Amino acid sequence: MTQLPTSTAKQLGLVVDLDTCVGCQACVTACKGWNDQGGGLSDQQPYGADPSGTFLNRVHSYQVQPPDGAAQIINFPRSCLHCADAPCVTVCPTGASYKRAEDGIVLVNESACIGCGLCAWACPYGAREMDAEQGVMKKCTLCVDRIYNENLPEEDREPACVRTCPTGARHFGDFADPESKVSRLTRERGGFDLMPDLKTRPTNKYLPPRKKDVRQDASLLAPLLDIQATGFAGWLDKVLGKI
Amino acid sequence: MHPAPSVILFSTLSGMGLGLLAFLGAGLAVATGWTAFLWWGLGYALAVGGLAASTFHLGNPQRALLAFTQWRTSWLSREAWAAVAALLVLAPTALSDLFDLGLPRAVGQVGAVLALLTVFTTSMIYTQIRAVPRWHHWTTPVLFLSFAITGGAMLSGQGWAWVCLIALAPLLILAWRIGDGQFAKAGQTLGTATGLDRVGEVQVFEQAHTAGNYLLREMIFVVGRKHARKLRQIAVGLVAVLPALIMALAPLGPVSVAIAAALHLGGALAQRWLFFAEAEHVVGLYYGKRGS
Numbered sequence: 001m002t003q004l005p006t007s008t009a010k011q012l013g014l015v016v017d018l019d020t021c022v023g024c025q026a027c028v029t030a031c032k033g034w035n036d037q038g039g040g041l042s043d044q045q046p047y048g049a050d051p052s053g054t055f056l057n058r059v060h061s062y063q064v065q066p067p068d069g070a071a072q073i074i075n076f077p078r079s080c081l082h083c084a085d086a087p088c089v090t091v092c093p094t095g096a097s098y099k100r101a102e103d104g105i106v107l108v109n110e111s112a113c114i115g116c117g118l119c120a121w122a123c124p125y126g127a128r129e130m131d132a133e134q135g136v137m138k139k140c141t142l143c144v145d146r147i148y149n150e151n152l153p154e155e156d157r158e159p160a161c162v163r164t165c166p167t168g169a170r171h172f173g174d175f176a177d178p179e180s181k182v183s184r185l186t187r188e189r190g191g192f193d194l195m196p197d198l199k200t201r202p203t204n205k206y207l208p209p210r211k212k213d214v215r216q217d218a219s220l221l222a223p224l225l226d227i228q229a230t231g232f233a234g235w236l237d238k239v240l241g242k243i
Numbered sequence: 244m245h246p247a248p249s250v251i252l253f254s255t256l257s258g259m260g261l262g263l264l265a266f267l268g269a270g271l272a273v274a275t276g277w278t279a280f281l282w283w284g285l286g287y288a289l290a291v292g293g294l295a296a297s298t299f300h301l302g303n304p305q306r307a308l309l310a311f312t313q314w315r316t317s318w319l320s321r322e323a324w325a326a327v328a329a330l331l332v333l334a335p336t337a338l339s340d341l342f343d344l345g346l347p348r349a350v351g352q353v354g355a356v357l358a359l360l361t362v363f364t365t366s367m368i369y370t371q372i373r374a375v376p377r378w379h380h381w382t383t384p385v386l387f388l389s390f391a392i393t394g395g396a397m398l399s400g401q402g403w404a405w406v407c408l409i410a411l412a413p414l415l416i417l418a419w420r421i422g423d424g425q426f427a428k429a430g431q432t433l434g435t436a437t438g439l440d441r442v443g444e445v446q447v448f449e450q451a452h453t454a455g456n457y458l459l460r461e462m463i464f465v466v467g468r469k470h471a472r473k474l475r476q477i478a479v480g481l482v483a484v485l486p487a488l489i490m491a492l493a494p495l496g497p498v499s500v501a502i503a504a505a506l507h508l509g510g511a512l513a514q515r516w517l518f519f520a521e522a523e524h525v526v527g528l529y530y531g532k533r534g535s
Contacts, residue, residue, distance in 0.1 A: 052455050124524075194437065
């Protein structure tokens with residue numbers, strides 16, 4: 001059903017910490033690895049001249065120039081934000097795209113997808129990619145087949161990208177619970193939405209990079225460097241300065 | 244946006260066909276026998292042919308019937324319903340015209356409204372998308388409906404069709420003028436897309452991937468925009484000016500209408516190509532790809 005639920009019992013999603021992310025692409029690889037099961041995420045000419053493939057998560061690198069201080073490199077993972085007002089869901093003509101009332105996860109029922117691509121057009125964030133081999137739309141499932149999977153050890157019941165992140169830059173939890181880790185992080189670190197003007201009400205939040213230390217422009221040795229010549233050297237300095 | 248030939252063909256041909264069917268259904272051009280057969284046949288051929296072309300870009304066309312299920316929220320689903328309803332409701336009037344059965348015109352007039360409603364639903368598929376600011380504007384449905392009405396007036400041989408044709412010129416220019424400022428008006432930048440505008444000025448340091456992907460192919464189409472200005476001039480000439488001159492000055496007949504319609508169709512295809520090629524999706528911001 002492409003009508004969005006008015007509210008969801010849980011609001012599962014991710015917090016991505018732009019301060020901690022080092023851009024190692026481990027989340028990209030882990031995501032591809034886990035979601036390559038079953039229907040999978042196809043690649044076209046992966047070892048050929050013009051390789052291309054389906055990914056649910058991409059990590060960009062940006063250079064940001066603050067008004068004062070040096071430029072910073074900020075790595076920016078981009079994947080589905082599981083929006084409360086997901087425009088990708090309402091445009092779907094077949095009902096293949098839907099948002100779950102129980103936990104807010106936005107999913108695609110691939111057996112009902114006609115591959116028209118309209119949902120990918122509707123998403124401002126580029127979260128959906130059409131699988132060129134299967135002709136159906138692929139997107140982040142928040143690893144719905146991991147987070148409720150009782151066959152996995154408890155510590156593995158979180159999305160593959162979160163589980164693998166070596167710097168702990170990705171956090172998974174329920175935003176509907178104000179005391180959850182993700183809610184507290186968002187509150188305490190000033191978590192923000194991407195393109196809020198587009199009225200998608202994203203669930204996932206991004207944490208801004210912390211303020212960097214200010215570089216000391218003056219050398220600590222400066223007082224020692226201010227040497228005043230005295231005596232003969234002082235006279236020589238004065239004479240040579242006048243010539 | 245990637246200008247897929249199937250979608251360009253679909254929206255242009257079906258719009259023209261539905262416009263013609265609307266004029267025939269409403270009784271603004273009444274004929275019997277072979278003339279009726281040719282008119283209705285052309286209308287149905289264009290509309291159905293266009294709809295068939297639209298399935299070519301689907302990944303799994305065998306499931307296309309499912310597209311009738313989500314009419315409550317999806318304009319694409321509403322379009323499917325409106326198209327089928329228009330084609331079915333107009334069929335008795337077509338038969339009545341063909342064999343002079345004398346069916347009340349009111350039935351055809353309902354069909355005419357449904358035909359234009361179908362064109363409107365098509366236009367709303369694009370208009371609803373906030374992520375493509377150029378499309379997200381009232382000029383989109385106005386343009387689609389104007390093209391359908393003009394095409395219908397011309398193909399059904401209305402003496403005043405040249406007025407519609409020449410009126411398309413300022414409308415096209417206005418839509419381009421407004422459209423050119425829509426992305427800036429939406430206010431989205433690499434800074435808002437990443438939220439890093441709160442830190443400083445953002446620019447792309449390194450792309451997320453070195454190879455191409457679906458997003459770059461489908462949504463971030465930058466090739467060819469450089470010829471946009473020339474193509475716009477050609478489109479205005481072919482869509483509006485030349486066919487208007489022919490319809491206004493040449494003696495009205497099948498030959499003059501056919502020549503005018505062929506020129507108009509060529510221009511409409513150019514206009515529709517620009518409609519996609521010039522439309523920028525906000526996802527391009529993440530890649531630092533904004534055309535100009």
